[in-house]
Each structure stands twice: as C-alpha cells, then as structure tokens.
Amino acid sequence: MSVAGSIRVLPHRAVRGFLIGLSHRRSIGRAAVRSPVARSVVSRFVAGETLEAALPALGALRQAGLRTSVDVLGESVTSSDLAAAAADRYAATLPVLAKRGLDANVSLKLTQMGLEIGPEVCRGNVMRILDAARQVDGFVRFDMEDHTRTDPTLDIWQEAHEAYPRTGVVIQSALRRSEADVERVLAAGGNVRLCKGAYDEPGSVAFQEKREVDASYARLMERLLASGTYHALATHDARLIARARAFAEREGIGSDRFEFQMLYGVRRDLQRMLAGRGYTVRVYVPFGREWYPYFMRRLAERPANVGFMLKAIAREEGRRLRHH
Numbered sequence: 656m657s658v659a660g661s662i663r664v665l666p667h668r669a670v671r672g673f674l675i676g677l678s679h680r681r682s683i684g685r686a687a688v689r690s691p692v693a694r695s696v697v698s699r700f701v702a703g704e705t706l707e708a709a710l711p712a713l714g715a716l717r718q719a720g721l722r723t724s725v726d727v728l729g730e731s732v733t734s735s736d737l738a739a740a741a742a743d744r745y746a747a748t749l750p751v752l753a754k755r756g757l758d759a760n761v762s763l764k765l766t767q768m769g770l771e772i773g774p775e776v777c778r779g780n781v782m783r784i785l786d787a788a789r790q791v792d793g794f795v796r797f798d799m800e801d802h803t804r805t806d807p808t809l810d811i812w813q814e815a816h817e818a819y820p821r822t823g824v825v826i827q828s829a830l831r832r833s834e835a836d837v838e839r840v841l842a843a844g845g846n847v848r849l850c851k852g853a854y855d856e857p858g859s860v861a862f863q864e865k866r867e868v869d870a871s872y873a874r875l876m877e878r879l880l881a882s883g884t885y886h887a888l889a890t891h892d893a894r895l896i897a898r899a900r901a902f903a904e905r906e907g908i909g910s911d912r913f914e915f916q917m918l919y920g921v922r923r924d925l926q927r928m929l930a931g932r933g934y935t936v937r938v939y940v941p942f943g944r945e946w947y948p949y950f951m952r953r954l955a956e957r958p959a960n961v962g963f964m965l966k967a968i969a970r971e972e973g974r975r976l977r978h979h
C-alpha cells in the first residue's frame with residue numbers, strides 16, 4: 656500500500672496527533688521548505704511570505720464580497736527581540752490594510768507576542784498593536800492556542816478589551832471548560848470567535864470524540880447567537896452552519912448580528928455560497944515565513960490533505976528521477 660493509502664486507513668486521531676507533534680519540529684519545517692511541491696501545497700493555505708505578496712489574495716477576496724482577518728504568521732517566540740519584531744510587523748500591517756481599503760482586522764497569537772517570555776513583555780507588545788489598531792479603527796482578534804494558554808489569553812484579552820473595545824477572543828468547543836469561558840467573555844461584553852480547536856489536547860481537559868466536540872459547538876453557538884451581541888462562528892462544518900442558520904431564522908436573529916469565518920483555502924465554495932446569500936463571511940488569511948506549524952495543523956484537520964501532498968511529491972520525485 657502507498658504511504659498516502661496507509662494514512663487513509665490509520666485512525667484519524669492517531670494521524671492528527673502525529674501531525675500536530677510534527678508541527679513543533681521546526682527542523683522538519685525547514686527541510687520541507689526545500690521541496691517546491693510542499694511549497695505549492697502550502698500556498699493553498701498561506702497567502703504569501705510577505706504582506707506585499709498577500710495583497711492580491713486579500714484584494715480578490717474583497718472583490719468576491721468576503722471580509723478578511725490577517726494573521727502575520729508566527730508563534731512560540733522565545734526572545735524579547737523576536738516578540739517585539741512580531742508586534743512591529745502587526746503594527747505595520749494595519750495601516751497598509753487600511754490604506755488599501757482592505758479590512759484592518761488582524762488575528763494574533765500571544766505566544767508570538769512573548770507570552771512564554773513573560774506576561775509583561777507580551778502585554779507591552781499587545782498594547783503597541785492596539786495603538787496601531789486605534790489609529791485606523793481596526794479590529795484585533797486574540798487567537799486561542801493550546802489549553803495551557805487559555806487563562807493567560809483570556810486575562811490579557813480582557814485587559815486589552817478594556818483599553819480598546821474593538822477586540823475579540825477565541826473559544827474552542829473541544830475544551831470542557833468553554834461553557835464557563837463563554838459566560839466570562841459575554842459578561843465582559845466581548846466578541847467571541849467560536850471554533851472547534853486545532854490542538855491535540857488530553858482527555859482530562861478536552862472532549863476526545865468528534866461527536867462530543869460538535870455537540871459542544873452547537874450548544875455554545877446557540878448561546879452566543881441568542882446573547883444579543885455580535886460573534887463569529889468559525890467552522891467549515893456544513894451541518895453546524897445549517898444549524899446556525901436555522902436557529903437564527905427561528906429565533907429572529909438577523910444575519911447582520913453574527914458572521915461566519917473560514918480559513919483561507921478551505922471550502923471556498925461554501926464561503927462564496929454563504930456570502931451570496933447575504934451572510935458576512937470573514938476569511939482568515941495568514942501570511943509570513945513562519946508558516947510551518949500553521950500548515951501542519953491544517954494537514955492534521957484533514958489527513959486526506961497529507962495524501963494529496965504525498966502524491967504530488969511522489970509525482971515530482973518520479974519526474975526528477977526520469978530526467979536524471
């Protein structure tokens with residue numbers, strides 16, 4: 656059986672855990688960059704290595720009636736200088752987006768802002784980005800990382816929200832604690848992006864069965880829709896999207912009171928269909944050189960993506976050997 660075929664018959668959870676494990680191995684990432692085919696598969700999920708390179712993709716989404724949130728890729732930064740440089744990149748991105756008439760909306764990860772160095776370093780960097788956002792009336796979303804970061808992310812988001820209200824945070828339906836976290840964000844008047852969760856979490860803190868994660872998503876989604884404040888439903892799950900639409904219709908919640916969010920390169924058909932029906936659809940558009948861990952999580956969500964990539968690499972290798 657081919658490697659791609661073996662991946663298909665392995666349990667989804669095992670493949671997911673393996674790929675997320677690999678996402679922490681940056682040396683493998685550096686090796687992967689050398690393969691042109693890997694790079695071409697990466698370009699399905701990552702809009703470019705620089706802002707300049709990502710602008711055409713952002714413009715095309717805008718033309719298609721989609722909104723965007725930009726992720727300047729990076730995470731798990733281990734020096735203050737790197738964290739400050741990451742914050743500078745965000746602060747520089749916001750005015751460029753605004754000037755081009757694109758959404759001045761960014762999504763950031765606190766480990767990129769220096770959370771692992773210390774909360775003070777991280778806070779300082781976040782505040783600098785908020786200042787840049789304030790200049791252009793931009794929006795800053797705090798992505799959620801693995802469960803060890805949930806508390807500090809909520810704490811720092813809440814402080815940021817008090818300083819500048821056009822911010823939001825992410826809640827993951829996979830985590831058992833999320834119901835309480837949703838209530839906390841609602842009490843603070845915050846804007847939630849609800850997602851399932853992209854990390855490989857232990858059973859002590861997270862639901863292990865897809866059916867449980869989906870049921871938790873449905874519960875939290877209905878709580879958010881009924882809350883009266885604006886939130887974002889981030890999923891490509893057509894069944895949950897249909898359920899959200901039916902719930903909103905039944906409860907008289909207008910399509911201007913929430914938005915759907917999806918990832919760049921994933922279910923483009925669904926993105927356009929929903930936008931065509933009058934829903935706000937925001938696409939999460941990552942760019943930057945630090946694409947490796949982000950890309951590995953995208954592979955982990957859908958192991959068929961790995962098969963697709965391996966087949967392409969095998970084809971490329973075949974061509975290379977024939978030409979030698």
Ligand SMILES: Cc1cc2nc3c(=O)[nH]c(=O)nc-3n(C[C@H](O)[C@H](O)[C@H](O)COP(=O)(O)OP(=O)(O)OC[C@H]3O[C@@H](n4cnc5c(N)ncnc54)[C@H](O)[C@@H]3O)c2cc1C
Pocket residue numbers: 797798799800825827850851852853854889890891892893916917918921922938939952953954956957960
């Ligand atoms: C806008 C946005 C922001 C996010 N932010 C965060 C965050 O801050 N923290 C976090 O932990 N997670 C985040 N995620 C990721 C999220 O947690 C899930 O891992 C991811 O969205 C897959 O779950 P799903 O809801 O699409 O459902 P699934 O049940 O995983 O997928 C439903 C269907 O969507 C399609 N699909 C899903 N993923 C892919 C893929 N990678 N490639 C191809 N097709 C795919 C497939 O057709 C699949 O059958 C975010 C997701 C989105 C859309």
